[in-house]
Amino acid sequence: MVEVRRDGAFSVNSVGLNRETFPLSFSVREAADCWVVHATAAQAAELADILTDAAKDTVVVVDLETTSFLDDQYVQWKPSRIAAAQGVDCSTHDLGELAAGVVGLSEEVLVMRADDLPGFLDGWYPYELTMLGLAETPGADRLDEIALAVGTARHDRPVLPTLTGCCLWYSGHDDCYVWVEAGDGRVPLAVFGRLLTLLAGSALVTDALSVELSDPPEALVGAMLAESQQWVGTLGTVSPTTVTVSLSATSRPWRLAHPLPGRVDRTAVYDIVDATWHLA
Numbered sequence: 001m002v003e004v005r006r007d008g009a010f011s012v013n014s015v016g017l018n019r020e021t022f023p024l025s026f027s028v029r030e031a032a033d034c035w036v037v038h039a040t041a042a043q044a045a046e047l048a049d050i051l052t053d054a055a056k057d058t059v060v061v062v063d064l065e066t067t068s069f070l071d072d073q074y075v076q077w078k079p080s081r082i083a084a085a086q087g088v089d090c091s092t093h094d095l096g097e098l099a100a101g102v103v104g105l106s107e108e109v110l111v112m113r114a115d116d117l118p119g120f121l122d123g124w125y126p127y128e129l130t131m132l133g134l135a136e137t138p139g140a141d142r143l144d145e146i147a148l149a150v151g152t153a154r155h156d157r158p159v160l161p162t163l164t165g166c167c168l169w170y171s172g173h174d175d176c177y178v179w180v181e182a183g184d185g186r187v188p189l190a191v192f193g194r195l196l197t198l199l200a201g202s203a204l205v206t207d208a209l210s211v212e213l214s215d216p217p218e219a220l221v222g223a224m225l226a227e228s229q230q231w232v233g234t235l236g237t238v239s240p241t242t243v244t245v246s247l248s249a250t251s252r253p254w255r256l257a258h259p260l261p262g263r264v265d266r267t268a269v270y271d272i273v274d275a276t277w278h279l280a
Helices: 044-055 079-085 114-121 140-151 186-202 218-227
Strands: 002-005 024-031 034-040 058-066 091-094 108-113 126-134 166-173 177-182 210-213 230-238 242-249 266-271 276-279
Touching (some): 044 126, 044 166, 058 114, 108 114, 186 210, 186 230, 186 266, 218 276
Antiparallel strands (some): 024 034, 024 230, 034 177, 058 108, 058 126, 126 166, 166 177, 230 242
């Protein structure tokens, strides 16, 4: 079961002056032997278990910006201090001149066990977070190589193929926008399914701090991606027994400036009583 909180990404973010519910958007493509996902809306913590599984053994945090941890002068704490406050044991690596003036790199890199990621992200909000996953713990020279690859990456192309030995790339913006690259084709299915769960759950947390829902089965998500690799979804009808999500296949990835589609191609239905999903 997945906990959906009242302060989740779909509840916190909105669109327009009327503060309409932020839409689900999902786009996936295969490029350079990896799967590239752009999506909304999810906080890093809401995807932590998926990212943990995809990262295999080790997570390396290369960029971190937040207003959740500030000193008396309103300066952000170092990433290592944030990890210590979260009770997470990790090692650090100072990038020095490699990070100077480079967008997307913090001066201090964190290296932690992948299964410590949920605890690291629990209860606070990074408005910028970039991390990658590896199957083994990297040494100092390897971390410098990763930083150099990140700092010189062309962001109109997949980043993961430039990071030899890495199996995951995650970049989150405003704790809402999601960019994931993975070599495992199950990761896009898991992210899309989780977005459906989070959007449906956002309709049920009005009278509670959090609710628990189940993710849709992989077969349901796979059937949708076989129809289209780009979807936009909005909340449909909500009753005491069901929540529906109205989904539209699109020809291009959704962006905030784009109008929402005026048609519904698929309806995903969550049965609250049975905690199951089906397509209407």
